Amino acid sequence: EAGVTQSPTHLIKTRGQQATLRCSPISGHTSVYWYQQALGLGLQFLLWYDEGEERNRGNFPPRFSGRQFPNYSSELNVNALELEDSALYLCASKTGGEGNQPQHFGDGTRLSIL
Amino acid sequence: DQQVKQNSPSLSVQEGRISILNCDYTNSMFDYFLWYKKYPAEGPTFLISISSIKDKNEDGRFTVFLNKSAKHLSLHIVPSQPGDSAVYFCAASDYNNDMRFGAGTRLTVKP
Numbered sequence: 001e002a003g004v005t006q007s008p009t010h011l012i013k014t015r016g017q018q019a020t021l022r023c024s025p026i027s028g029h030t031s032v033y034w035y036q037q038a039l040g041l042g043l044q045f046l047l048w049y050d051e052g053e054e055r056n057r058g059n060f061p062p063r064f065s066g067r068q069f070p071n072y073s074s075e076l077n078v079n080a081l082e083l084e085d086s087a088l089y090l091c092a093s094k095t096g097g098e099g100n101q102p103q104h105f106g107d108g109t110r111l112s113i114l
Numbered sequence: 115d116q117q118v119k120q121n122s123p124s125l126s127v128q129e130g131r132i133s134i135l136n137c138d139y140t141n142s143m144f145d146y147f148l149w150y151k152k153y154p155a156e157g158p159t160f161l162i163s164i165s166s167i168k169d170k171n172e173d174g175r176f177t178v179f180l181n182k183s184a185k186h187l188s189l190h191i192v193p194s195q196p197g198d199s200a201v202y203f204c205a206a207s208d209y210n211n212d213m214r215f216g217a218g219t220r221l222t223v224k225p
Contacts, residue, residue, distance in 0.1 A: 004157070031211070033213070035215075041217060042120075042215045042218055043158075043203065043215040044215075045212070045215075048212075055211075056210065056212055092157075094211075100145070100163070100165055102148055102160040102163055103160070103213065105150075105159070105160075106157050107156050107157045108157055
């Protein structure tokens with residue numbers, strides 16, 4: 001079974017630009033989560049998508065946005081990039097519906113802002 | 115908001131001994147708790163979980179203990195192996211599937 005895949009592995013941008021990060025969930029998983037891990041910090045929750053709808057978002061400004069496609073893959077868009085956006089962005093997926101299930105993570109996209 | 119806290123940034127143990135990683139939480143609405151392991155340049159890997167209706171869950175060398183009254187959980191690894199050296203994240207979620215992570219503890223198992 002293929003795991004969660006993220007692309008690109010690394011992304012280098014300059015201040016003010018826009019970045020798009022992509023995530024393909026495990027087959028059969030309908031929920032996708034995005035997290036930011038800045039250097040030396042834990043995982044900060046960004047966004048949660050399920051069945052194409054945004055279900056919840058963390059304490060991040062509106063320039064962080066995303067969407068989920070009909071095949072359950074997802075994009076994270078970051079506009080007007082700032083130096084502080086440099087971080088590892090992790091995507092996770094899990095089965096939808098009720099009940100406790102673990103999230104499964106991809107290996108992340110390292111975003112560097114110059 | 116620090117709803118999940120791992121107060122020890124690092125832990126070093128000898129191979130074959132027990133590793134105990136601790137985690138505290140503040141939100142009484144959390145009902146599902148997980149531990150993840152993370153190697154450099156890889157995403158976190160799910161290790162073991164426990165729901166709030168239990169106080170212990172065991173999977174091979176890994177056991178998670180939950181003390182709801184103290185809002186505390188711990189991960190025991192017995193016996194510890196050098197391959198267990200990694201960063202361990204504690205996580206907790208509520209009925210909204212809103213998951214919060216601790217800052218992580220770096221475990222080093224020395225041969």
